[in-house]
Amino acid sequence: MKHHYQLNVQWTGNRGSGTSGYREYERDHVISAPGKPAIPGSSDPAFRGDAARWNPEELLLASASACHKLWYLHLCADAGIAVTAYEDAAEGTMLDERFERIVLRPRVTIVTGDRELALQLHHTAHEKCYIANSVNFPILCEPLIA
Incomplete structure (x- = not known):
């Protein structure tokens, strides 16, 4: 049986200049799907992410x-x-x-x-x-x- 899954990941870490430099943007994103609570995501803090968000x-x-x-x-x-x-x-x-x-x-x-x-x-x-x-x-x- 085949199952298909779909969701949206939206990057929210643009500080105004996008990825103009490695340290110029946040790794934050939001994972979402219709009818479900959003999941705040980032990268692991070792990779400049936000420890308060799921990686x-x-x-x-x-x-x-x-x-x-x-x-x-x-x-x-x-x-x-x-x-x-x-x-x-x-x-x-x-x-x-x-x-x-x-x-x-x-x-x-x-x-x-x-x-x-x-x-x-x-x-x-x-x-x-x-x-x-x-x-x-x-x-x-x-x-x-x-």
Whole structure:
């Protein structure tokens, strides 16, 4: 099945002279799509960005974490495992302007269902995750079930 996504990224960092020099413009932008809240974006502060705004690297990390979580919750629901809490302390590492790896550290609370199956379903979620299947670096998962 084919899915199509569309959004708008508008650069808002022109200080008046555009990109007349590397230090003459801000990296700020707004990510938007009809009917959704706008996301304020910038570059990483290491690349002259605004630390108060989301950068592309953080958004990639968030996408990998969220995709895994959504698949995991779906699989648990199908398997009769009742998840009541899910929190991921995800981390990504870049080296030479490329992601080297992402590590997901989901902490999951279940109230019913098989604990071992709950752990195994993280592997299945990873196999099904669209983001994990689209990148050329490893995404590792270190889950904990409570």
